[in-house]
Amino acid sequence: MKIKMEGNIKLINDDGLRLDGRAFNEMRPIKIQTGVIEKADGSAFIEWGANKIIVAVYVREAYPKHTQNMDRAIVKARYNMAGFSVEERKRPGPDRRTMEISKVVSEALSSAIILEKLPRVEIDVFIEVLEADAGTRIASLTASSVAVADAGVPMRDLVVGCTAGKADGRVVLDLSKDEDNYGQADIPMAILPRTGKVVLLQIDGDVSEEEFDQATSMMMNAMKDISKIQRDALMSKYSIEDGE
Numbered sequence: 001m002k003i004k005m006e007g008n009i010k011l012i013n014d015d016g017l018r019l020d021g022r023a024f025n026e027m028r029p030i031k032i033q034t035g036v037i038e039k040a041d042g043s044a045f046i047e048w049g050a051n052k053i054i055v056a057v058y059v060r061e062a063y064p065k066h067t068q069n070m071d072r073a074i075v076k077a078r079y080n081m082a083g084f085s086v087e088e089r090k091r092p093g094p095d096r097r098t099m100e101i102s103k104v105v106s107e108a109l110s111s112a113i114i115l116e117k118l119p120r121v122e123i124d125v126f127i128e129v130l131e132a133d134a135g136t137r138i139a140s141l142t143a144s145s146v147a148v149a150d151a152g153v154p155m156r157d158l159v160v161g162c163t164a165g166k167a168d169g170r171v172v173l174d175l176s177k178d179e180d181n182y183g184q185a186d187i188p189m190a191i192l193p194r195t196g197k198v199v200l201l202q203i204d205g206d207v208s209e210e211e212f213d214q215a216t217s218m219m220m221n222a223m224k225d226i227s228k229i230q231r232d233a234l235m236s237k238y239s240i241e242d243g244e
């Protein structure tokens with residue numbers, strides 16, 4: 001549940017611009033790179049505004065044997081924030097929030113992976129947040145999807161995510177840290193773009209039906225651009241390898 005922070009911060013100025021100068025429907029810049037961890041089967045590094053997250057994927061036979069699923073793969077994402085990723089040192093180890101994020105990311109990835117093609121296999125997705133600045137679950141999921149594809153795992157589609165929310169009573173795209181802290185709602189969402197299937201949707205705070213529709217339509221638009229960044233990241237790796 002969204003807890004209103006103390007104090008009164010004006011998040012949108014008289015010209016309709018946000019504290020970081022963005023328009024209400026403007027994303028922070030996103031960059032994705034694949035193949036960043038040599039030893040891993042697949043990997044990706046994402047910079048989403050000031051968020052910096054690295055993901056490594058390992059595909060192996062599940063062990064111990066009794067954890068194997070005979071007719072499909074299992075996906076285990078583990079989200080972790082580095083101690084230096086936030087201003088106040090994050091206490092090490094899993095807490096409720098990190099367990100929740102690991103679970104929703106695992107579930108969203110499972111919807112995209114053709115699990116029955118990999119019986120008895122475990123797909124481990126290690127997510128390390130190096131710098132956190134709001135929207136890390138969605139940035140993690142977006143990067144994880146690229147890292148899983150980079151590992152050569154058969155997928156129906158790449159999961160793409162985005163957030164929207166409410167700041168100063170207005171619907172805005174891709175919440176900044178201040179908007180996350182002092183705003184009235186936070187809505188992370190992820191889809192499989194080919195079919196439009198929603199694989200993650202969380203709502204923290206209060207939104208009307210109309211605001212929710214506005215938020216989802218802004219996110220749908222933004223996700224088209226983010227999908228392209230994901231595909232370009234995968235393509236650029238393979239075009240470099242082809243050129244060698």
Ligand code: ADP
Nearest residue numbers: 086087088090097132133134135136137138180
């Ligand atoms: P998300 O990162 O997906 O937006 P939250 O809404 O739970 O997830 O967190 C918002 C932001 O709050 C994070 O991106 C991070 O910048 C900050 N944050 C989260 N957990 C902590 C923590 N334990 N200590 C300090 N800052 C944190």
